Amino acid sequence: MSRILPAPWLSLFLLIVWLLLQNSVSVGLIVLGAILATAIPLYTFRARDFPLTIHRPGTAVVYFLVLLVDIVVSNIDIAKIILLPRKKIKPALIEYPLDLTNQVPITILACTITLTPGTVSAELSRDGNTLLIHALNVEDVDALIATIKQRYERRLKEIFQC
Amino acid sequence: MLELPTWADYLASFFIIIGASFAAVGSYGLLRLPDFMTRLHAPTKNTTLGVGGIILGSIVYFSVSDSLSLHELLIAIFLFMTAPISAHLLAKAGLHLEYKMISSTRDLREHPEDYSDKSQHTAKERDSERAD
DSSP: OOOSSSSSHHHHHHHHHHHHHTTOOOOHHHHHHHHHHHHHHHHHHHGGGOOOOOOOHHHHHHHHHHHHHHHHHHHHHHHHHHHHHHHHOOOOEEEOOOOOOSSSHHHHHHHHHHTTTTTTEEETTTTTSSEEEEESSOOOHHHHHHIIIIIIIHHHHHHTTT | OOOOOHHHHHHHHHHHHHHHHHHHHHHHHHHSSSSSHHHHHHHHHHHHHHHHHHHHHHHHHHHHEEEEEEEEHHHHHHHHHHHHHHHHHHHHHHHHOOOOTTTTTTOOOOOOGGOOOHHHHHHHHHHHHOOO
């Protein structure tokens, strides 16, 4: 990465957050935001010990959209389970084998799992190879693991190339 | 009160009703689900869409009545970052304290004692007893 912009995506994110906070767009605000978006990553870069670059921004956008759709679907699923009292639920504690090694993608995957259909990530094992997932209502455990691998972990691997 | 065109009125109301009803379902789930770990699912999921719906309603209302207003999105961004973390910490605490789970829970952990504070404690005690 260049010296002036050590983390371009973080800078972009900060600029967007700045403009959202101001809730308006003008030249002066963009200049001030650009200064902040350059200065803050430069100042905090020393504290980041996990150098990581996004290789496929397009896949990241697809990932985010898939996540949004899944959140809506999961909400409807959970609402159904809550509102149909006769339905017998089948919770499970699952150990999910991780292919990812880097901390940041694992964190994103854990957050994704918590946000999506009936699953909460509960714990990362001490060796960092498995993620413990609590599922609210699951019939086929292997199918769930395959879905998570296919939908999220594969895309995260593509995005970060690790 | 600002006057809105009818379509915007209906759209904003639609989003707010969706959001409010999901928030209500989430709270009801917290009350109704059987054990600690399953209760965790209701608020973490339904608040994301609950708050999301109300945020969309707010964006529609203020964008139509005034000028484009998107700073509500910040609420969604921060919520999406923080909600999984609090859920993760609660789940972790529940595991370590070995809260009882309902009997239909399938426990597929290979070493359940790795996730518990209590059995670690007893494991230590066992070691010290053996040493004695």
